Amino acid sequence: MSDPVSKIGAGVATRRSVLRAGLAAGVALPAGALAARAEGPVPDPLITEVQDWARYNGDGVDAFPYGTPIRFESDVIRRNVPWLTADVISSINFTPIHALDGTITPAGCSFERHHSGAIELAKPDYRLMLNGLVDRPLVFTYDDLMRFPREQRVYFCECAANSGMEWAGAQLNGSQYTHGMIHNMEYVGVKLSTLLEEAGVQPEGEWIYVEGADASSNGRSIPMEKAMDDVMVAFKANGEALRKEHGYPVRLVVPGWEGNLWIKWLRRIEVTDVPVQAREETSKYTDTLADGTSRKWTWVMDAKSVVTAPSPQVPITHGPGPLVITGLAWSGRGAITRVDVSIDGGRNWREARLAAPGQSMAMTRFYLDFDWDGSEMLLQSRAIDETGYVQPTKDALREIRGTNSIYHNNGIQTWWIKEDGSAENVEVSS
Numbered sequence: 466m467s468d469p470v471s472k473i474g475a476g477v478a479t480r481r482s483v484l485r486a487g488l489a490a491g492v493a494l495p496a497g498a499l500a501a502r503a504e505g506p507v508p509d510p511l512i513t514e515v516q517d518w519a520r521y522n523g524d525g526v527d528a529f530p531y532g533t534p535i536r537f538e539s540d541v542i543r544r545n546v547p548w549l550t551a552d553v554i555s556s557i558n559f560t561p562i563h564a565l566d567g568t569i570t571p572a573g574c575s576f577e578r579h580h581s582g583a584i585e586l587a588k589p590d591y592r593l594m595l596n597g598l599v600d601r602p603l604v605f606t607y608d609d610l611m612r613f614p615r616e617q618r619v620y621f622c623e624c625a626a627n628s629g630m631e632w633a634g635a636q637l638n639g640s641q642y643t644h645g646m647i648h649n650m651e652y653v654g655v656k657l658s659t660l661l662e663e664a665g666v667q668p669e670g671e672w673i674y675v676e677g678a679d680a681s682s683n684g685r686s687i688p689m690e691k692a693m694d695d696v697m698v699a700f701k702a703n704g705e706a707l708r709k710e711h712g713y714p715v716r717l718v719v720p721g722w723e724g725n726l727w728i729k730w731l732r733r734i735e736v737t738d739v740p741v742q743a744r745e746e747t748s749k750y751t752d753t754l755a756d757g758t759s760r761k762w763t764w765v766m767d768a769k770s771v772v773t774a775p776s777p778q779v780p781i782t783h784g785p786g787p788l789v790i791t792g793l794a795w796s797g798r799g800a801i802t803r804v805d806v807s808i809d810g811g812r813n814w815r816e817a818r819l820a821a822p823g824q825s826m827a828m829t830r831f832y833l834d835f836d837w838d839g840s841e842m843l844l845q846s847r848a849i850d851e852t853g854y855v856q857p858t859k860d861a862l863r864e865i866r867g868t869n870s871i872y873h874n875n876g877i878q879t880w881w882i883k884e885d886g887s888a889e890n891v892e893v894s895s
Contacts, residue, residue: 540564543574544641554582555681557624559645562771562793563778567820568649568828569619572703575648577710578624578724580681586730588714593698597674597736600665607700607714613655616697618720619827621795623647623766625723628878629871631859635879635890639778640792643878643890644771649795649828652718654699657692661736670736675717678732685726686740687719691764695720698731721797721826722764723872755867768856769875770794770804770831770848781886785839790817794829796850801829803849808835810843810879810893811858817846825851842882843893859892 534541543558550556557578560570577583588607596602624646630636637643661673666689673692676684687696697718700707707713712729719726735741751759772792775781781788794801800823805814820830831846848856859876881891 538564541574543576546637546642555580557626557646559641560648561641562645562647563640563773563776565773566791566830568793568830569703570648570650572650572705572708572711575650575708575711576624576646578646579679579710580683581679583710584679584730585709586678586714591714593715593731594733595660595664595736596733598667598670598738599661599736600667601663603660603664605660610655610698610700610715613659615653616656617651617653618695618697618718619649619651619824620718620720621647621649621766621826621828622718622724622727623769623795623797625725625763625766625872628769628874628876631876631878632863632868632870632874635892638890640771640773640776640878641778644769644793646724647795647828649793650702651704652697652699653701653704654697654715654718657696657698657717657734658694660698660734661693664736666736669738672737672740674733674735674737674741675726675728675731676733677712677728678730683725683728684741685728686737687722687726689736691719691722719764721766723766726764752866752872753869755869757869760866763873766795766797767873767875768794768796768798768801768848768850768854770801770846770856771878772806772844772846772880775844775882775886775888776880777888777890780888781837781882784886785837788835788837790833790835790844792831792846794823794831794846794848795827796848796852796854797826798854799851800825800827801848802851804829804831805847805849806831806833807845807847808842811845811847811877814847823851839884841884842880843891844880844882844888845877847877860894 541561541564543560545553545556545558558576560574560576565574591607593605593610595605627646628643631643671689672686673689674684674686676682698715699718700715702711707716712731715731717726717728717731751761752763753759770792772790773779774791790806794804802823804817804819806817807814815833817831817833820832823829856875856877862874862876879891879893881889883889
């Protein structure tokens with residue numbers, strides 16, 4: 466492959482001049498059409514003729530009792546990677562972030578991770594036990610939870626292994642696969658601190674151990690400080706009941722922290738004095754470094770971003786001219802305050818426009834309105850959060866942490882945009 470860096474050049478035409486030229490010329494013209502323009506514009510039958518959708522009645526209001534996307538969007542779906550795991554029962558699929566806009570992820574597109582398959586648990590059968598180092602062990606029904614004061618918050622949920630395949634180099638060709646183990650939804654539920662206070666946490670209670678009702682139970686330990694801060698016991702997402710695959714009827718929401726702590730089908734919360742994993746002399750929270758040692762309890766998801774379009778799954782199809790570069794940014798340490806975009810592999814940066822002010826531990830949409838001159842680009846984005854943390858390059862991460870881990874890769878992603886508008890996942894030296 467030729468060196469794409471040496472070929473990068475910025476667009477030279479102004480956006481206004483390109484738009485003016487485009488409006489004067491109309492749509493892209495077929496061969497021989499320039500001669501016809503001398504006699505006047507070519508009629509567009511989609512404008513000049515009545516189409517079928519304007520001749521006949523459409524569907525009635527009862528055609529789709531629970532609405533589904535129109536058939537023209539049937540390609541906007543979650544996808545798995547067949548060779549990633551031995552069985553889909555214990556696997557993951559990926560949010561089609563390349564095909565979405567805004568920040569809220571539709572529930573039907575939000576990635577899912579199962580350790581023993583998605584179970585069916587009805588609300589009347591639901592029970593949540595709260596025991597351990599508490600004054601009053603309690604068992605809550607679903608109806609009990611509905612009687613507590615509710616919270617409504619938007620948070621992202623990211624798998625710790627998101628972008629994990631990229632530690633060893635450019636692997637998967639598309640933002641859905643490199644960064645799609647994430648969703649951003651509006652959750653409604655009860656603050657976990659409310660339930661813990663109801664039970665009365667004893668002074669020696671410094672941790673909680675949470676587990677699900679599925680066959681794997683997927684037990685995890687969380688420090689009491691986090692549990693009493695912003696953790697939620699959620700039963701709604703994006704205004705509706707949780708989907709089956711997202712833990713219906715109740716799941717845990719642990720804002721800003723890795724997704725394996727967001728226990729689905731939540732059935733038990735035990736207050737403990739030490740993390741259960743330490744009691745068992747093992748830990749599930751490790752990132753193996755180059756020298757064989759491990760980083761322990763790396764729960765927080767650091768600032769990260771990715772350009773979703775253009776990208777390998779969203780090539781440029783209109784040729785040179787006005788181009789909207791867009792993507793997503795997020796941080797588990799607070800709000801995104803700035804996103805920079807580079808078209809030359811990180812040599813130069815320009816500040817993107819945030820669609821709205823960043824929200825703490827929620828995804829932020831960014832845009833860069835750009836006039837593309839048809840030359841190659843090495844497209845990158847770089848997120849900065851309210852703590853001042855700047856998203857690092859992959860080389861900077863590898864220099865410190867090696868390539869043995871599959872977790873917590875928040876390095877800058879590069880798309881090589883070629884002259885024909887297609888894109889490829891590549892890496893450049895920082």
